[in-house]
Amino acid sequence: MAFIPSYVRLFEEGELSQRIKVLREFLKECQLCPRECQVNRLKGEVGYCGAGSELMVSSAFPHFGEEPPLVGFHGSGTLFLTYCNLRCVFCQNYDISHLGKGEHTTPSDLARAMLRLQEIGCHNINFVTPTHFAPQIVASLPEAIENGLRLPIVYNCSGYESIEVIRLLEGVVDIYMPDVKYMDERFSRRFSNAPDYPEVIRKVLKEMHRQVGDLVTNSLGIAERGLLIRHLVMPGGVASSEAVLKFIAEEISVHSYVNIMDQYRPEYRAYEHSEIDRRITHQEYREAIQIAKSLHLHRGF
């Protein structure tokens, strides 16, 4: 049977327009993420992330470097959003996330961009760093759905999310893809100015998994729905890989798809911090994989 994303039903029942209204309210005293800046973004004020009222997109293209279940045969339809609410000192995309590289984009423009990615055969719509623009993204869906959008929506985020906003995305997002960065507040404070990151990510992962479950793929191995977790191994144990993987195995599911990534490289202001001014060693990466295996995790790495 052909895949029908759950947002189509929300749209047909009129629930999607209710969600759009509620999410828009968050922009008035912005509480879209745990930073809770309380600035009125609808009036042009900006908070920690730097984002205003209008959506900004840096690029839209079929991405072939994502996880195999997202890439499939024709790529993941990736839309890079400008700015970021986490703003790590080692950011690998700092020109987009910190410096604001991108173009102002209306909801209609975004709807057209999604439809274009569908037309060229992409298997999903992959919003990269969507947190601070969640209301604007959801507001662009009705026009896209009316014009035939039927691809799963991927929410490709840092995991530093408001639990209330994630609840409002139930049935809108088909695939959650959080990058679990830390489980130790010393490092999340130091490198992302977010001491509450470990506490937040635990709740967020549980809520995401409650909504969509473990990653499900179709007969061709292409992702349709579920939780796809990323974890970037950092030098010197900064990413607390053992604690992250233990939490996933014990509190989420041993069937979680976990992409344990080895591509950390010192970027942006990482050179100012001796712990993270180098790449990881083969040994550090091997240890993370061994830990995952010993915990009976078995998908994605």
Ligand code: SF4
């Ligand atoms: S989304 Fe941006 S403005 Fe809103 S609370 Fe988060 S950091 Fe602040």
